[in-house]
Amino acid sequence: MFVTPGYAQEHNAPALDEAHTVEDAGHGGGSFPPFDASTFPSQILWLAITFGLFYLFLKKAVLPRIGGILEVRHDRIQQDLDQAGRLKEEADAAVAAYEQELADARTKANAIGQEARDGAKASAEAARKKVEASLDKKLGDAEAHITSIKAAAMKEVGTIAEDTAGAIVQELVGGKLDKATVAAAVKAVR
Amino acid sequence: MANDPIHQFQISKWVPIEIGGLDFSFTNASAFMVATVAAAGAFLFLTTSSRGLVPGRLQSVSEMSYEFVASMLRDAAGSQGMKFFPFVFSLFMFVLVANLLGLFPYFFTVTSHIIVTFALALLVIGTVIVYGFMKNGIGFLKLFVPSGVPGILIPLVVLIEVISFLSRPISLSVRLFANMLAGHITLKVFAGFVTSLSAFGFVGVAGSILPLAMTVAITGLEFLVAFLQAYVFAVLTCMYLNDAIHPGH
Numbered sequence: 021m022f023v024t025p026g027y028a029q030e031h032n033a034p035a036l037d038e039a040h041t042v043e044d045a046g047h048g049g050g051s052f053p054p055f056d057a058s059t060f061p062s063q064i065l066w067l068a069i070t071f072g073l074f075y076l077f078l079k080k081a082v083l084p085r086i087g088g089i090l091e092v093r094h095d096r097i098q099q100d101l102d103q104a105g106r107l108k109e110e111a112d113a114a115v116a117a118y119e120q121e122l123a124d125a126r127t128k129a130n131a132i133g134q135e136a137r138d139g140a141k142a143s144a145e146a147a148r149k150k151v152e153a154s155l156d157k158k159l160g161d162a163e164a165h166i167t168s169i170k171a172a173a174m175k176e177v178g179t180i181a182e183d184t185a186g187a188i189v190q191e192l193v194g195g196k197l198d199k200a201t202v203a204a205a206v207k208a209v210r
Numbered sequence: 211m212a213n214d215p216i217h218q219f220q221i222s223k224w225v226p227i228e229i230g231g232l233d234f235s236f237t238n239a240s241a242f243m244v245a246t247v248a249a250a251g252a253f254l255f256l257t258t259s260s261r262g263l264v265p266g267r268l269q270s271v272s273e274m275s276y277e278f279v280a281s282m283l284r285d286a287a288g289s290q291g292m293k294f295f296p297f298v299f300s301l302f303m304f305v306l307v308a309n310l311l312g313l314f315p316y317f318f319t320v321t322s323h324i325i326v327t328f329a330l331a332l333l334v335i336g337t338v339i340v341y342g343f344m345k346n347g348i349g350f351l352k353l354f355v356p357s358g359v360p361g362i363l364i365p366l367v368v369l370i371e372v373i374s375f376l377s378r379p380i381s382l383s384v385r386l387f388a389n390m391l392a393g394h395i396t397l398k399v400f401a402g403f404v405t406s407l408s409a410f411g412f413v414g415v416a417g418s419i420l421p422l423a424m425t426v427a428i429t430g431l432e433f434l435v436a437f438l439q440a441y442v443f444a445v446l447t448c449m450y451l452n453d454a455i456h457p458g459h
């Protein structure tokens with residue numbers, strides 16, 4: 021690395037350069053090309069130039085671009101996931117609303133049924149009450165009628181009995197009894 | 211010469227440039243650095259040009275490399291380390307593409323030269339030191355004094371920590387360099403057996419099947435090594451950067 025034939029070669033190199041290819045170091049024997057210090061300045065310079073340009077090119081042009089692509093994709097995937105999540109929530113909400121409506125409808129139907137049932141029952145009850153009331157009234161009327169007829173009849177019976185008794189007494193006894201006596205007698209018998 | 215396994219590391223000047231007595235010629239190594247940068251840059255730039263929301267295959271490759279390095283850095287150095295993402299990503303892509311390009315026959319491997327890997331390693335360690343002192347001031351030196359060490363042992367431990375810190379650029383660069391160098395030499399040696407054995411007639415041709423199979427297998431292994439070494443380089447860079455961001459460990 022320090023003292024190599026290659027270093028000496030540098031001095032006679034210009035002469036050989038005219039032959040446009042320099043392949044002498046290998047032939048000369050001894051010099052191992054990677055340790056040939058005469059090539060170091062050139063290698064370092066060109067490495068610095070090429071690697072420097074490469075670094076700048078990557079930093080300014082390539083990496084922002086690839087980073088941008090990856091970021092856009094990441095954002096897009098995230099966005100799609102968000103949207104999918106939102107749609108799922110909407111679907112869930114729709115299902116919940118549907119269930120709610122179904123439950124409401126069921127409750128309502130029950131309520132209507134109950135109402136109808138209650139109404140029917142109430143009207144039936146009312147009708148029954150009415151009928152019963154009219155029947156009671158009729159029964160009352162009839163009983164009153166009977167009572168009055170009976171009373172009338174009883175009264176008639178009393179009169180008839182008095183008349184009959186008066187007549188019988190008149191026939192048997194002959195004489196005429198006053199009416200009040202007969203009535204008192206009949207009353208006493210009764 | 212064709213069978214010389216070292217020949218592939220030879221540097222040849224394409225455009226001689228000399229400034230102040232130093233040789234800054236545009237060489238085959240320089241050309242392959244340019245090719246590495248151009249190939250990696252063009253690939254990353256062109257495959258993402260449509261900015262597809264749903265990526266195509268090539269765009270996926272670019273995105274995967276981005277996320278791979280990003281998660282590596284985030285795991286090792288936390289979200290604070292992300293400011294070094296362009297640096298780590300450039301290093302990873304540069305080393306990876308240089309390694310992979312080097313696997314083509316007749317292509318030059320940029321990372322098979324110690325000076326290149328050492329320069330990259332120094333860049334990493336330099337970044338760690340500069341940023342470490344900028345962010346933590348003198349507190350960065352806590353890096354060398356692990357907490358919970360008994361007082362007597364502190365000098366010894368500090369010595370060990372300093373040596374380990376100083377050996378980092380060396381191990382970082384030598385690991386990559388040696389892997390590339392050894393892999394390519396092995397490949398070349400086995401491939402060389404195929405040609406030299408074939409020269410011995412029928413028996414030689416029959417016998418060359420074994421090194422041929424080895425060459426194929428090692429080529430596969432070298433692709434793995436090319437990726438693995440780029441990964442190791444990037445992971446270690448992330449860990450060293452983590453030391454600069456969080457020095458007390």
